[in-house]
Amino acid sequence: MGYLGVAAHANIADAQYMLGSLLLNEDEEEEKDQAQRKNKELIRDAEASRQRSQRADDAQNIKEIRKEARAAYKQYLLEQRRKKQIKTERLAGAASVVQHATTGELDRAFGKTVELLLDPNSKLEPLLENGDEDYADITKTHLDTTIAVEWLRRAADNSSRDAHVQLGNLCLSHDPPMALQASAWFTRVTRDENPHPDALYNLGVMLFEGIQHAEPPFPGNKGASIPFFTRAAEVGDVSAQFFMGMLLHQGDKELEIEPNFRSGLMLIEMAASKGHPAALYYLAQLYRSGDEANNFPADSAKFLEHLDKAMEAGDADAFFCMADMYFHGSDGFDQDYEQAHGFYMVAAEQGHADAFCCLGALYYNGNGSKQDFKKAFLYYQEAADRDSMEAWKNLAEMYMVGRGVPRNEATATAIIKMLKKTLIARNLVYHVDPGAEQVLYLKGFNYDGAKLSYTITSLPLNGEIYQLSDIYSEYGYEPKRAASPITTIPTTVTGSNNRVVFLRPPFGGPRRDNKYAEFRFTVTDGVTKSNEGIVVITTSDALVSSTFDLDIDKWGIVSNGAGADSLPHFQPISRGVQLSYYIYGLDAVIHRREDTGDDSMLWYFTAPPKFLGNHWSAYGGSLDFVLSSAEGSFDAANLNLAGMGHLVELECATCAQFTGITLAMPLSPVFSYDGTITQFQLPLNELAGWVKDPKNILLRWSPPTQCELVSVLSGLSALRILGDFTRGYESVALDSVALRHGPGQPVKCYTSTV
Structure with missing residues (x-):
């Protein structure tokens, strides 16, 4: 059996732990390879079964069939384990497991002794004096998970601290979880002066979250979890340091923990310095956005530095973030769909649901690769299997029109019904x-x-x-x-x-x-x-606002010609009640069209990041702002586009499966502007006069649906307010911008297919 087996049989705890871990890992790797192949095969069979099904109008049909496939997959694993044990017994010279195996051997073959081995209160039989009798045949042992667990158990009984932790982890991975037994294994190595860091952290997680599906259920107790996390952080557990860092950074009223930015940051940086993937990603995002309330400035160089380190550490969210930046061309990156595809793929390989959904969108739209509806469908399925509602919506659309899958309106309707059944x-x-x-x-x-x-x-x-x-x-x-x-x-x-x-x-x-x-x-x-x-x-009633009391509040200017200022000017003076401390912009170059005389390059004020992102609560509210002009002729004959330009544009780059949606509020007929100090209040509902870009110059802009407007507000990537109204030079001031909330998100738009 080799030196390791001899040492393990000689009751040397470290050898027993190493042998148990080695055998367990070998067994898991073998099963993993087989499982992945079989799982894919069964899911393909499930999809074929679903397409042949006569129950396509059943809202639960899709999920049920895939659930059946996964149940078949579990049954397959059980059968493989049984077949493997039979093969092992035959290698040992037994013609029939049933005829020649002892009760103990039958238990091993069907995995029934594992629960006893994982129970810390059970007793093991002493090792036989002749080690070769049961354990010399390495062909047998490396095929039997039970033997691996037994070696770990013997190591724990011989005071191996690591074996205690691994047995606790095995208890938690059992189906159903053996939470009480896990807590007993962990607790045994947390009571001395040198507690095991992993055991402390694992106990903290169990108490913080609870394990309701365990038998019996393990109740959560967040207050009781904190001492375990704290002690684990003190003795060097990197996950505990990150957890406590986040808790201190954000605070927790339920636990009566006040936010402490500096202490939280210190612990997060400590975890990041040890290579903790999530801590590195957390720091990256902190440097990306900054924290004005705590005088922590944004730093794009440090953001990218920590993001790179998080990716090196294998953090799926970090890969997804990098992919997203390449997709949108943000944070100083040029738009590059091929690079985005590569990073989405790495995140997806780690099971990231949104990454699967984004890969589906790339193939659906042909971004960075040849358009391939079949691949899009498969990636959307993977995302849907991970509970991505967006992916389910996209699958419904593909079934409805027959893209990437045979057209099946009944199945599309079934998916929509299933989504609508979601509370x-x-x-x-x-x-x-x-x-x-x-x-x-x-x-x-x-x-x-x-x-x-x-x-x-x-x-x-x-x-x-x-x-x-x-x-x-x-x-x-x-x-x-x-x-x-x-x-x-x-x-x-x-x-x-x-x-x-x-x-x-x-x-x-x-x-x-x-x-x-x-x-x-x-x-x-x-x-x-x-x-x-x-x-x-x-x-x-304002969700976010800019009153320009101190500076330009990170507003910008776009489309004002080459070499023009990209920032507005700050004016700390008052011009009446409605215009006090404001920003302004002015024409840099006039690009006059020969056919109409209009200025072909209209500049806009662009909103800062705080106005962007998820502002679902603005639906039913309004966008308010004040405009004024000190220079320029606003006679009707001098207005660009005969006064029909876009007063405001709202853009969502991720809407409509990443093809994007742009909404505009035309200056006429609902509104008009003559250059005087004017208060605008644009209602944020689909009946207010908003129109949607059809992305085709031959088609007219048309009113958006309610859910299209909600989706744009939920994913704002740009908000622009017109500053260039006339064919000649003018200066236009902007003040008191506010995005005001409405009563809440419309019910139907939680399950919209937008």
């Missing part, structure tokens, strides 16, 4: 004044009208949430709120009509843009549970 916890926005308490209605939705239960899943860092008092819930009499705030999560909402009370203190609380706080909730019908809905509490 929705609605995203909501409320404005609460300082010192006020306000009753908030939580809103959920399901298409079949079943009664829903509401659960608070996160608490706000600022302000407090209360249950309704019984008297207010029942009769509407004061006091509105219960005696004490909600301090633990998850907490089921008990107030009538799904109401809670938010209390905002008279003073205090950071102001990031105009958002004061947020918390989250889910809904359930007793069978399924929704994704989290977000409730945003604002300091005003």
Whole structure:
């Protein structure tokens, strides 16, 4: 059996641990290779079965068939394990496992002794004096996971600390998880003066998250988890250092942990210095955006440096981020679809759902490669298998029109029905004044009208949430709120009509843009549970604003000609109530068209990053701003495009499967501008006069659908306000820009196929 086997049989703990780990890894690698091949085969069979199915109008059909394929895959693994053991027994000279195997050997063949080996309270039989009798045949041992676990168990019984941790991990990977046994293995090596870092961290994770699908369930206790994370970080566990760093950076009201930027940053940097992939990516994003509230400036060089290190460490999110920058041509990178494809592929190989979806979009649109609807379909399927709702929507569209897959309207309808059956916890926005308490209605939705239960899943860092008092819930009499705030999560909402009370203190609380706080909730019908809905509490009805009190607030100018300033000018003076401390731009070069006399190069003010990204809550609200001109002729005959230009343009580069959507508000007929100080308020709804770019010069711009407008607001990549109105030179000032919120995201647009 070699020196390692001899040493293991001699009860040397380190040798037993090494042998068990070696055999376990060999067995897992062999199974992994076979499993990957078989899994792909079964999924292909499932897709063929689904296409042949007569149940295409069943909303659960797609998921059920693929679920059956995965069940078949698990059964295949079990059969392979059994066949492998039979082969092993035959190699040992046994003609029939049933006729010649002992009870113990049969247990090994069918994996029934593994649970006993993983139970720390069970006892092992002593090793036989003749090591060759059971363990000399390496052909047998390397084919038997049970033997590997038994060696690990013997190592643990001989005080191997690493074996304790590996046995605990095996308990957690068991189906169903053996959480109590795992906690026992971990706890045994955390009690001495030199606790095992991995065991401390693993106990922290178990307590922080809980393991409800274990048998028996393992309840979570976030408060009890913190001492384990703290101690693990102190003894050098890099994952614990990163976890505690994030916790201190962000704060946690439920755990009564106040944000401490410097301490959090120190721990995150400590984890990053040791090569922790997620810590490196976290730091990269911190350097990318900066943190103005904590005087932490953005630094693009350090962003890219840490992003490179995160990719070297194998972080899937880092690869996805790099792919995204190449796709959009952002952060100083030229747009390069081929490079984007390569980085998306690396992220997808690590199971990144969004990367699979983006690969599907690349092939669907022929970006960076030849257009291939079949490949797009396959990548969308991989993303859908990882619960990407966007991928499911795209699959529905492809079935509906027959791209990359035979046309099947019934299947497309089935997918849409399945998506509609998804419960929705609605995203909501409320404005609460300082010192006020306000009753908030939580809103959920399901298409079949079943009664829903509401659960608070996160608490706000600022302000407090209360249950309704019984008297207010029942009769509407004061006091509105219960005696004490909600301090633990998850907490089921008990107030009538799904109401809670938010209390905002008279003073205090950071102001990031105009958002004061947020918390989250889910809904359930007793069978399924929704994704989290977000409730945003604002300091005003503006989600984000620029008043230019100090500087240009990172606004820019585009399309003003070669060599023109890309930044507006800051003017710290007042020209009345509506125009006080503002920015302005002016024509650099006039590019007059010979046929019409219009200026062919119209310049725009461009919004800074804080106006971009996900502003779903602006739907139903408005975009407000003030324009004024000190120079230029605004006579009707001197207006560009006869006054029909675009006053505002909204752009979403990722909408419509990354083909992009651009919406515009024409200056006429709804609005007009004569150069005087003018307050504009553009409603953000599909009936206000917005039009969509058809991406074809032969087609007219047409009104967007409700969900197209929501999707653009949810993924804003550019917001432009016209500054160039006339055929000649002019200067135009901009002030008091605000994106104001509406009542919340429309229900139908949670499952839109946009």
